[in-house]
Amino acid sequence: MLPEERRARMLELVQKNGTLSVRELAQALSVSEMTVRRDLRTLDRRGLVKRVFGGASDPASTAYEPPFSIREDTFMDEKARIGKAAASLVSDGESLILDVGTTTLEVARNLHDKHNLMVITNSIKIALELAPRKDFTVVLPGGVFRPDEMSISGSQAERMVETLYVDKLFLGTGGFTLNRGLSNFDLSEGYLRRAMIRAAKQVIVVADHSKFGKEALVSIAPISSVHTVVSDSEMPREYVRALREMGIKVILAE
Secondary structure, eight states: OOHHHHHHHHHHHHHHHSEEEHHHHHHHHTOOHHHHHHHHHHHHHTTSSEEETTEEEOOOOSSOOOOHHHHTTSSHHHHHHHHHHHHTTOOTTOEEEEOSSHHHHHHHHTOTTOOSOEEEESBHHHHHHHTTOTTOEEEOOOSEEETTTTEEESHHHHHHHTTOOEEEEEEOOSEEETTTEEEESOHHHHHHHHHHHHTEEEEEEEOOGGGBTOOOSEEEEOGGGOSEEEEETTSOHHHHHHHHHTTOEEEEEO
């Protein structure tokens, strides 16, 4: 396992459990405690974990999102299953918006059996993933380039999206709570996501279980804006029940 892969797995374990000791992390990753301490210092400097006596905890900051490169290596299996399940909701000939994110990237990777799609995305990675498909029309809005996220945002992108009306939006989220709804870490991407929601007939949220019960800095939309949620089998059961009682379709990718 490469160092960045090991740190990504370490971050995933800390986020899932809240707090873990150095010994527990060493056992889970089959590495020495010295290696764990070294990795925790690196993650602590990046603001991804908070070092505590004998271990580390999740800082749970509402204003900080780990870089795309780190997020891409966390909950990889869950995101792959979510991407496959979400892509099955797409029909040939539809128009889609694919939001930037590690889970929406998995949706794009599972569109290989679809035909004649119009895909609007603010993600450079998604655009490159779909570029080989000659029967897809891929549209990137203009705007401000965010190199850490490989994405485009800003008022120009918002204005372009506001002119659209698409069949389906596949939306990522930084946080999802029953009282606050969807939330996000970045202000400019928050405005763009609101425009995406207004532009879509169906809003499909794709999110692994770690996003539920968490709040990020910027409020995006109430739960009533969502038609479908696609998550993994560890999605909190109270959220599954509550959303289904609201008439929102919940798909748990196995």
